[in-house]
Amino acid sequence: MLRIAVLGCGRIGRMHAENIHAHPRAALAGVFDVVSAASKDVADKLGVTEFASAEHVFASDDVDAVLIATSTATHVDFIEAAVAAGKPCLCEKPIDLSVDRVKACAEKIAGTSVPIMLGFVRRFDNGHAGVRKAIEDGQIGDVHQVAITSRDPGMAPDAYIEGSGGIFRDMTIHDFDMARFIMGEEFETVSAVGARFVSPELMERCNDYDTVTVTMTTSSGKQCVITNSRQAVYGYDQRVEAFGSGGMAISENQAENNMRLYGATFTDRQAPLLNFFIERYQQAFATEIDAFVDAIENKTAPAVGFDDGHKALLLAEAAGLSAKEGRPVKLSEMV
Ligand SMILES: NC(=O)c1ccc[n+]([C@@H]2O[C@H](COP(=O)([O-])OP(=O)(O)OC[C@H]3O[C@@H](n4cnc5c(N)ncnc54)[C@H](O)[C@@H]3O)[C@@H](O)[C@H]2O)c1
Known part of the structure; x- marks a missing residue:
């Protein structure tokens, strides 16, 4: 043990x-x-x-x-x-x-x-990891576009936002890592826009955004779009899509159960989405511990390392600069 x-x-x-x-x-x-x-x-x-x-x-x-x-x-x-x-x-x-x-x-x-492992838990989600596996197995051909949606169910407390370091470093950081993981290539250019739709006063005070879109390209021209919101009224929205020359792979949202209801005046009603990260990524958090134990027992490099944490933070910095200056930022500017 x-x-x-x-x-x-x-x-x-x-x-x-x-x-x-x-x-x-x-x-x-x-x-x-x-x-x-x-x-x-x-x-x-x-x-x-x-x-x-x-x-x-x-x-x-x-x-x-x-x-x-x-x-x-x-x-x-x-x-x-x-x-x-x-x-x-x-x-x-x-x-x-x-x-x-x-x-x-x-x-x-x-x-x-x-061994130092970073807790980018979403890599261990069976659905998201399945998208990566489909790419590795050649099931969707050459990847052209990746789309990542991540929206929280509700605004975090003011104190949390005040100490968070901003949405790109706090929230989008997961998606920057997911983008690198799914794409399997490093990004060269980052463009980001931010808006204050959910909590304008708090965001103004913190010089932060509650709603952002980031687009990134690799050196071979592959494209990724990340959309984040601090508040989705329908619940925790977590989706990953990869589109390629031979098909598409999608990791969908998860509801509390998979029953779908059809009636005379409606179609396809579902139970609410799993509430937040502890529930939605329950399997992934458990698999993450497995991966940590495996790496130590087998003396192999952890699946996600310090360098991945560093690279995700550089993408977050580039996004912050892009949103501030209203221009695409090259990753080479950040080092
Ligand atoms: N992987 C994910 O999806 C995910 C989700 C939420 C939070 N996080 C990260 O996990 C970390 C903790 O987040 P949280 O939401 O649990 O925060 P939290 O504030 O609920 O818990 C942090 C705890 O650390 C304790 N602490 C602070 N300084 C300490 C010290 N020097 N020694 C010992 N204990 C100390 C605090 O007393 C507190 O109990 C943060 O870095 C956060 O970014 C990751």
Whole structure:
């Protein structure tokens, strides 16, 4: 059993702790959160150790690996601590909101053999991964266009938006990674537009957008469109489509069940969409832990690495610059 400790017992840390606890090849080695009530609650519920500090976690002989689910600003320090302690880590996205900080971290950990995996969970969704597999298997020929739709069911709290680093680095970051994953090629040019339709005052105050569209092209001219909104009144909208010379592959939304109702005055009524990321990506979060355990057990490179986190952040920076200056931005400008 691989003994994994969880740092951070907030929204997502609690879920990861439960998934590790339930995993057949992993054990939850314990948890730590600076808010002791949060870690005590998880430790008591799952019957595991509540560590006294992050330093205790990294120094413990009873911890083989660490899952970092703390607030974003702590990720770089904890990745560096994990590398120094020789403990493989799975770190939630994003690595950090600052490209300079990510670059400095990359330099510090360069050459390490300690596995570092990034929590771009959507790669592990069976539907989205199926689109990539269809491309790899040649089922849709040469890919020409990818379309990614990601809309949250409702506006996040003001405090969350204020500290998020902006929609491109907070929300679209998942889609930048998905675009690279599905396309299998790096993007060269990024154009983005943003609008303030949902919460204009908050967005104005934060110099942020709640509604964005990003278009990107690869050096071979392949195209990708990403659309994001902070509020879709019909629920969490998560779709990926790849179109190619030989066909198309679509990963669709998921409803609470697959029953479809037809009547005299309506057709095709369905149950509501799964509410938000914890429900919609339940399978993907579990598969992500499998992939982390597999990489460590088999001594293979994690499916999503530090470099993927760095590249997604560069795309986010390029999108922010494009929206601000109203022009296409070349990725080469960002390095
Ligand atoms: N993969 C995804 O889909 C996804 C979804 C949501 C959040 N996230 C990411 O996960 C991370 C956590 O998000 P969340 O929504 O769970 O936030 P949250 O605020 O609910 O939880 C963060 C927890 O970390 C704790 N913490 C902060 N600093 C700490 C430190 N130095 N040591 C120990 N604990 C510390 C806080 O007390 C809090 O309990 C963020 O980086 C976020 O971007 C990823």
